[in-house]
Amino acid sequence: MNSHHEIENLLRRMPLVKPSADLDARVMEVFAGGAADSGAAGAETRRADTPEARSADLWGRARTKRAWLVGALGGALAAAAAVALVVGLPPNTTNVTPGTAPAVAPANVATNSTPPAGPAAQVKPVRLEQNWSEVSDEGIVLPDPQTPLRAFRHRTVNRVQFFDPQRNIRMETTVPHEEVIFVKASMQ
Amino acid sequence: MLAAVFNGEGQHRSESHVRSVLEQVYREHRQGLFTLALTITRCPYRAEDAVQEAMVRLWQSSELPRDPLPYVFAAVRNAAIDQMRRTAARRWQESASIYEGMPAAAGPTTGGGPEDPAAAAISAEQHARLRRAVDALPQPEREVVVMRIYGDLKFEQIAEALDEPLPTVASRYRRALDTLGRRIKAVMEAPHE
Numbered sequence: 001m002n003s004h005h006e007i008e009n010l011l012r013r014m015p016l017v018k019p020s021a022d023l024d025a026r027v028m029e030v031f032a033g034g035a036a037d038s039g040a041a042g043a044e045t046r047r048a049d050t051p052e053a054r055s056a057d058l059w060g061r062a063r064t065k066r067a068w069l070v071g072a073l074g075g076a077l078a079a080a081a082a083v084a085l086v087v088g089l090p091p092n093t094t095n096v097t098p099g100t101a102p103a104v105a106p107a108n109v110a111t112n113s114t115p116p117a118g119p120a121a122q123v124k125p126v127r128l129e130q131n132w133s134e135v136s137d138e139g140i141v142l143p144d145p146q147t148p149l150r151a152f153r154h155r156t157v158n159r160v161q162f163f164d165p166q167r168n169i170r171m172e173t174t175v176p177h178e179e180v181i182f183v184k185a186s187m188q
Numbered sequence: 189m190l191a192a193v194f195n196g197e198g199q200h201r202s203e204s205h206v207r208s209v210l211e212q213v214y215r216e217h218r219q220g221l222f223t224l225a226l227t228i229t230r231c232p233y234r235a236e237d238a239v240q241e242a243m244v245r246l247w248q249s250s251e252l253p254r255d256p257l258p259y260v261f262a263a264v265r266n267a268a269i270d271q272m273r274r275t276a277a278r279r280w281q282e283s284a285s286i287y288e289g290m291p292a293a294a295g296p297t298t299g300g301g302p303e304d305p306a307a308a309a310i311s312a313e314q315h316a317r318l319r320r321a322v323d324a325l326p327q328p329e330r331e332v333v334v335m336r337i338y339g340d341l342k343f344e345q346i347a348e349a350l351d352e353p354l355p356t357v358a359s360r361y362r363r364a365l366d367t368l369g370r371r372i373k374a375v376m377e378a379p380h381e
Binding site for chain 2: 004007008010011012014015016017018019020022023024026027028030031
């Protein structure tokens with residue numbers, strides 16, 4: 001029934017809310033050059049002309065600022081906690097269980113853990129680092145008959161554990177490493 | 189016309205050129221830009237702020253594409269959306285219409301009206317019903333209608349301003365007019381006074 005053309009004509013006949021003459025002045029001020037800042041300031045002034053706009057602005061800006069502040073503080077705390085976990089905290093646990101070591105025979109177990117300093121330390125995150133190393137003699141090898149070499153196999157395992165008892169978070173990294181070292185041997 | 193200030197190049201970097209183009213766009217499309225901002229903010233004060241803010245941004249960008257119309261409309265739309273985001277925490281909703289209140293008497297109106305003054309008559313009932321119908325449209329449809337009817341933008345320009353495919357914009361417009369047609373059906377069929 002109604003063609004789009006009819007509706008378009010009807011819409012064009014509707015009286016629109018008109019922008020105020022003040023807007024023209026503000027925009028022309030922008031075009032006047034170098035007026036970008038003053039234009040923005042003008043917008044602030046214009047908004048403050050109405051009580052509801054002023055109230056809405058105050059509420060909205062306060063909420064926005066609060067949101068930013070909370071976000072920034074949260075981010076800073078998270079970053080600080082992460083840095084403290086990785087770098088700042090001394091290793092302070094004694095719960096080393098050699099039985100959980102890898103199958104490599106622990107010829108040398110180095111644990112740089114220390115007992116807790118006091119009651120407060122019990123709730124702090126702890127960091128435990130363990131290193132196993134083993135050297136085994138692989139015997140003489142002769143890559144060429146004139147230069148006999150003795151081979152030593154050196155295996156190491158580095159295990160680092162983080163534990164936060166408050167949040168019950170545990171992280172563990174285990175890095176095995178193995179290398180063969182050749183040392184010139186003298187034939188007698 | 190705007191074409192008079194184009195030099196045929198893709199970009200305009202001259203400061204005075206940008207100013208003259210922006211001024212001309214603003215003078216010719218002031219009402220459409222404001223109405224688009226009002227469609228989004230539903231508050232005339234914030235709509236004016238959005239228009240001004242967009243002009244500041246455009247002025248600071250010191251660069252305009254060859255066809256600045258979609259660019260300027262897009263800037264006003266973005267500024268209006270920013271205005272809404274800034275005040276998203278408000279506890280009440282603005283509900284200003286893009287249309288003036290009830291006309292005092294039937295007669296020619298100032299909304300970019302038709303050529304024939306006799307045909308410009310619009311009854312209070314038509315006005316009220318149309319106003320409600322347009323205000324009730326979904327915002328994406330309302331934006332397209334405003335840009336097309338009150339901004340005099342082509343569908344290609346609207347698509348560019350909204351960064352949407354042309355068929356999407358066209359179908360959105362058709363859907364909006366279909367909706368308006370259904371809602372004002374009774375009034376349209378009534379004889380004009």
